[in-house]
Amino acid sequence: MFMGRHDYTTPSQPTADWLARTQAPFKRGVWFENSSHMIMWEEPGKTLVSLLQYVRPLTDEAKADTKRPSGAD
Secondary structure, eight states: OEEETTOSSSOHHHHHHHHHHOOOSSOOOEEETTOSSOHHHHSHHHHHHHIIIIIHHHHHHHHHHHHSOTTOO
């Protein structure tokens, strides 16, 4: 979850609280300290870096899983 620290349109703290209670194989909350609701425009560099660092590895893993022959585990 990408969360803007100063987002009063969709407050991020309830999302952070929910994320802390959620059990999942992978989860991550990324705080954007200098953003509110429009993090892509307010912190574009951090948005790009976060997508590459946290999201892209998940897509690469999913692609590898689809290429794996069935029963190869």
